Amino acid sequence: MKKTLMASAAAMMMTTGAWAQDVGVSMALFDDNFLTVLRNGIQEMADGMDGVDVQIEDAQNDVARQLDQINNFIASGVDAIIVNPVDTSATEAMTAAAEAAGVPLVYVNRQPINVDSLPDNQAFVASNEIESGTLETFEICKILRAQGKGDGARAYLMMGELSNQAAVQRTKDVDDVIGMDMCNFIEIIDRQTANWSREQATNLMTNWLSSGEEFDAVIANNDEMAIGAIQAMKAAGLDMDVIVVGGVDATQDALAAMQAGDLDVTVFQNASGQGSGALNAAIALANGEEVAQKVYIPFELVTPANIDGYLNQN
């Protein structure tokens, strides 16, 4: 046992120590909470490894800038590239550039359009968005049933940025869940975008409240918007014990809102796990090892019952 450990440690030193691995990372956007946790996940893992250097750049939500960054990485001879795509439909050119140069490429967090036709030395690491909205909406459906509203409940739906794949998918998840027999008692009164933003969500919720319609739940595509809705409802004097509010991300702010009894459901997407998973895949590909082309890090449902396990995660 000891021997094999030593041998594998020596092997690791051979592979990582002898040739230091340079990994270029192009993030879609630096000023996004979730992507920041993911980015820190990559950085922290790299810091903890010998001979792995990461250079992380901000594509500032600009497709052209991102492609330039990838070409610059290739030109400076990195051993692998990690891309968090700005636009998931613009990844063909990135795949082609990396493939032509023979540099391994790992897409992280956002599913590239060519995910099914990636060359052998490219992979995709993310969580499956279908899980997030489904877990959220189904839990809300169960809570509403437990409240005895199984024969009719009304909900508002807050969507993220309309151009964003996660917003589109989570919204579709909501529609899919309330299309099921068990949850089709939920009626969506209105669906609007608040662009992932707490401020916009507060304003949107207050506008909804001003129409005076009765409702039982607010389903938001992310936590920031759920918190905005909660702040607006509390300002209007609504009882947060009765109204069910759900979000996605399990941010620190959301967990605090859940501890205060305002937020009922959120979903934990393991951002840091995606970051380290992507770096693992990139290093393995750079070493010429076999890697599964789709690596899914599971979403996890967070409710007041299991919140304690998540307080230090994000």
Add this chain to the structure above:
Amino acid sequence: MADQTSHGIGGLTFDKSKRSWPNEFNVFLALILIILLFEALGQILPYMNNQSMLFDFNDARDGTILNMARIKIIILQVSIIGIISLGVTQVIISGGIDLSSGPLVGAAAMIVMSFAQTELVNGNPNPKAVFGAWSFDLPVLVPLIVGLVFGAMIGAINGFFIAFARIPPFIATLGMFLVCRGISQWWTKGQPVSFPTEGYAWIGTGMMPVVWFIGLAILLHLIMRYTVYGKHTYAIGSNEEAARMSGINVRRHKVMVYMIASMLAAFAAIVLSSKNLTAQAGMGQFYELYAIAMAVIGGVSLTGGRGSIIGTVLGAMVFGVIQSGFTYIKLDAFYQLMAMGAIIIGAVVLDQYRQRRAAART
């Protein structure tokens, strides 16, 4: 013998055809028109069940015939950008432009919030703490002063490069746009800053943003209308060379104009982060453009020298009414930006048309 009454004013006589109402009146009319349009849609659209936008005859809700909740949100949702647009208005009147206000909101919010955090959240230590123990539960005056000083500093740098280094305002403030966005990301490496003290949270609670907006609007209106500062601002915007030759210290004045604008943007950041109980690096996105649009809809001329605070406040109200109106008629989210863009362009086209007609008459 010539007409005696006209003698002293160079032969000018009162001419009915040259009479025109103040510019702000047009903006007010446009506001009424847009409200009527939404009220009409409320009656026409089949799924609206003849709801009204501003009226609510169900006494049980708030005891008035008005829908007070909607009237409040119309003003509340534009108050914070409105505070920025007050500062932008005087910048544009002075013949300049300020593109840095949106990112400045992000940067100022991040910095200010770091000095406004509480120690305990639900009995647990603050998970978003930026500094050590000394920074917890400081008196609310500390973050306020930090924010205003930061704003003044950014404004002074803007003003210095524009007035003394003679860089076009568009470029100088565009550079500051990037610098400020960088500061907001660098401050905590992208992490949000949350959980402020109760004193700080009071600044933006409830209808407080509206109180700040209206209060500052009145103050700025008085300054622009009745003080030397205001007169000099209009003079510089109308004809900078003439202003300089009549003894106005144009350079010093411009620095002050940009400092006041940036301090207002920093204050908006304080109100915004207090209202939301959080500061995030991406805050204030597009605020600079909305602030400029509010001023322009309110009749402030981008060529300088023309416009007023009252106009800008009305311009902000137009934004608020459109925003609430879209939610009220449940306009599909996909059409909202397009409709808003069309309304902004339409409002300015109408204003230009009126300007040309007024010019042709004289």
